[in-house]
Amino acid sequence: MLKVGLIGAGTMGRTHGSAYKQMPDVQLIGVCDVGPVEPKTFAEELQTRSFPSVEAMLDAGPQVVDICVPTPWHKECALAAAKAGCHVICEKPLARTLEDAREIITACETAGVKLFPAHVLRFFPQYATAKQLIDNGAIGKPAAVRTFRGDGFPQGFNDWYADFEKSGGLVLDMIIHDFDWLRWCFGPVERVFAKGLAARVHEHRDYALVTLRMRSGPIAHVEGTWTHPGGFEAKLEVVGDAGMIEFAGSATDPVHLRLRTEAGGPGGVPVPESPLEVDPYFAELRHFLDCLQSGAEPIVTPEDGYRALEISLAALESIQTGRVVTLSE
C-alpha cells in the first residue's frame, strides 16, 4: 500500500482525491489544507480523515504528499514534505518565482525524494496523440502552432486568482499548460513577445496573446482568456510543411444534455461532456506513482516544471515591459 497525503481541499484536491480513491494500491491517509479551517467535510467526501495542519498530516507518515493548494503555498508545503522524507506531487505552476521553484527542486534532491510537477495536459489523449502524430512525421516539419485555452474568471480560495502577485494571472496559472506542451513537442523557446491585460487594470478579467519562437524553428501563438463567458474551452492547431492537425475543442464533445424547459422558462443550456475510459488526472497520478515504484523517468520532470514556469514568467515580463524576452535554456 502506497500512503498518500493530500494538501488542498479545492477543485484540484477533489479531482486528485477521487483519483486516488480508485487506486487499489493507494491508501489516501488523509487531507489537510493551509487555511485555518480543517477540511472535515472534504475528508468525509473522500472517506478519509482530516488533519488540522500540514505538520499533523506529515506526522501520520505519508510516503507521497500531493500539493493542490494555491501557488503561493507550494514552496512551504513542498519543503516541509521533502524534509519529512515524502515524495512530492506538486500542482502547476511549481512556484510563483524561478527562485522558489529552484529551491523546491533542490530541497527534493537533497532529501532524496522525487518531485513530480503536475502538468496534466501531457496526459490528455488529444494532446498526447497530437504529439505522437507530430513525432511520426504525419504533418512534416512543424511550422506554425496555435493554442487556445479559456474560461470565465476562476473562483478560488479568498479570490486568490485576482491577486496578481499571488497567482500571476492566467499566463502563470493556465496557459503554462500550453507552454509546457509546446516545449514538450518542439523543444526550448528562443524568444517570447506578449500582450495582455496583466499590464492593464481590469478587475476579474484577464486575457493574453503570446507569440513564441521555438529554437527548433516553429512559431507558436498562445491565446489565453479568463474573460470568456460560456464555459471552458481549449483548442489546438499545428501546421507542418506537409499537413495540419486540428483539435477543434468542445466541437468534438460527443455528449450533450439538453433538458426540456417549460415554455418561456429559462434554462435549456446544453451541457457538453467528453467522457473517457481513463481520466487524464487519474492517468497522470497513476504514471507518477508507477514511476515512483519502478524508478522509471517520468514523462514530466522537475526541470520541465521549472522551464514551463520560465516561459510563463518571460511572457509576463514581455507584457509588463513591452519588450521581446529571450530565454536562456
Added chain:
Amino acid sequence: MVRIGMMSFAHMHAGSYAACLNSLPNAQIVGIADDDEARGREMASRFNTQYFPSYEALLSAGIDAVVICSENARHKDMTLMAASAGKHVLCEKPLATNVIDAMAMISACKKAGVQLMTAFPCRFHPAMQRVKAMVESGKIGRILAIRGTNRGRNPGGWFTQLEKSGGGAVMDHTVHVTDLMRWLTGAEVVQVYAEIDNLINHADFDDVGFLTLELSDGTFGTLDSSWSRPKTYPFWGDVTLEIVGEDGVISMDMFSQNLVLYSDTQGAISWVNWGSNMDLGLTRAFVNAVENGTPVPITGEDGLKAVEVVQAAYRSADRKEPVKLPLEV
C-alpha cells in the same frame, strides 16, 4: 450609369468584381485591358465586354472609373496612369507594396481630383456588418483586445515572385484584418511586432506571419496572416475575429456558412460556401460614390494605413523587436 474600365486580371478577385459590376443596374464594364492578351480576351468574352489592346486605349474610351487588379507592385503605376487620365480608382489590396508608393498614389489622385478606394471587401460581409453593429451598440463594452486570423493556401504564381508581389503571406494577408481592427476601434496602429519566416514552402518568400499590434486607444491584438492551409484543407482559408470587450466577447468566422461536400468524383472533402458575396457590397459602394460624387467609404488613406502595418511587420521581423508607427520611411 457609371462606365468602368478594368485594368489587368492578374489578381483572381477581378473575376468576382467583374461579375458583381455586371449585376449592378448603374454600372457598365466598358472594357478590359490586360498585358496578358489571352487572359484579357478570355475575360472580355466571359464578362460580355470589349478587350482593349492597351491601358491607354482603355483610358481614352470614355470611362469614368477603373478597377485595378494587377500584381501588387504595379498598383502604383496603373493608379498614376488612371489618375492623370482623370479616372476614379478602385484598387485591389494591398494598395501598394510600401508606404512611399501608397502616398504617391493618394497624392496623384488628390491632385487629379479623382477618388481612390481600396478594395477591402471584408467590411461589406454581412457577418462583419453585424459585428460592427454589435460593437457600436455597446453590448460588449469597450474593446480590450482583438485576435484575428486571415490564413490561406499558398496562391502560387506571381504571389510568390517578390518583384511582383512585394512579399509573401504577410504582404497578401495582413491588410484585411488590420483594416477591420482599425474600422472596429476607430484607432490607429501604433506598434507592430512580427515573427515572419518561410517554414512551409522553404523558398524565398514568407509563408508564416504572426503579428502583434498595439492600437492608439490601448487595444492590443494579434493577427495570423500565414499561408498555412494545407493543400488538403477543404477551403481556401479564413477570416476570423475574436473581439474581447469589457462586458463580453464576439467571435466571428466570416466564411463558416458552408456545406461540407464529400465527393468521390473529386476524391476530396470540400466546403462549399453559401454565404453572401461581399464583393457585391464593395463594388456597389464604389459605383454609387462615383455616380453621386460622394466620398468613397474606404479611402486610399485606409489602404495606406494597412500597408504601413505590413512594412512595419517585415521591419520588426528583421530587427526582432517591436516597431513604432508612424513608420520612419
